[in-house]
Amino acid sequence: MSGIIGKKIGMTSIFGADGRNVACTLVEAGPCVVTQVKDVETDGYRAVQLGYGEKKEKRTPKALKGHFSKAKTTPKKEVVEFRDFRVEFEGEAVSLGQEIRVEEVFQEGDFVDAIGTSKGKGFQGVVKRHGFGGVGQRTHGQHNRERAPGSIGGASYPARVFKGMRMAGRTGGERVKMLNLQVMKIVPEKNLILISGSIPGAKNSTIILEK
Structure with missing residues (x-):
């Protein structure tokens, strides 16, 4: 090479x-x-x-x-x-x-x-970092939720967030x-x-x- x-x-x-x-x-x-x-x-x-x-x-x-x-x-x-x-x-x-x-x-x-x-x-949200589409339009009583990540895990089970979950964080520099x-x-x-x-x-x- x-x-x-x-x-x-x-x-x-x-x-x-x-x-x-x-x-x-x-x-x-x-x-x-x-x-x-x-x-x-x-x-x-x-x-x-x-x-x-x-x-x-x-x-x-x-x-x-x-x-x-x-x-x-x-x-x-x-x-x-x-x-x-x-x-x-x-x-x-x-x-x-x-x-x-x-x-x-x-x-x-x-x-x-x-x-x-x-x-x-720098620190970016899920839409810019992972290409999420957001929750959707501003309907059904939603307020400022267009760029939100949505659900990140269960409740009593598994009672934690799995490793590798695509969330907001540092972007670039790789x-x-x-x-x-x-x-x-x-x-x-x-x-x-x-x-x-x-x-x-x-x-x-x-x-x-x-x-």
């Missing part, structure tokens, strides 16, 4: 091959640095660890400073591991400290999965994975990739793209 780490810039739109206007998310993908290479003999599985974004050295623990110094690179803000990284350069596998660019991983027309942290929306989004365009000189549709997360949030 190949992939790259990036930052969400915002949304735009471009015209596709069929002439239709396609809404796209603009992601600044990479360049990333290979900070660790795992193999079956040492670690029990194959994987490549990539680092993205600069981090102040004074805010980096000593253990991580040593980890990044082995790759001969500066401390990175985000570190993500990709199993079975399928990118080869001139017939050779990736090496420690090597720079990975977006055009080396993805091509226009590829389908990718995007992972991000959704926008936090890890979300969007599947099968198409790469519409790549701008190598600016490390930009345009992906069809929306990607979870606020502007400038970290995005993981998998292939």
Whole structure:
């Protein structure tokens, strides 16, 4: 599974091959640095660890400073591991400290999965959080009950609310994975990739793209 780490810039739109206007998310993908290479003999599985974004050295623990110094690179803000990284350069596998660019991983027309942290929306009711339809119209003597959750359990039995009951609470701020989004365009000189549709997360949030 190949992939790259990036930052969400915002949304735009471009015209596709069929002439239709396609809404796209603009992601600044990479360049990333290979900070660790795992193999079956040492670690029990194959994987490549990539680092993205600069981090102040004074805010980096000593253990991580040593980890990044082995790759001969500066401390990175985000570190993500990709199993079975399928990118080869001139017939050779990736090496420690090597720079990975977006055009080396993805091509226009590829389908990718995007992972991000959704926008936090605070404490919300059941209509916004779970899509409830509410109790109904304001009839039969109801008063301000349109967005109420309704019954949440029995009385003397079971005398409690079952775990997992859909109720009001904190919404958003969760890890979300969007599947099968198409790469519409790549701008190598600016490390930009345009992906069809929306990607979870606020502007400038970290995005993981998998292939």
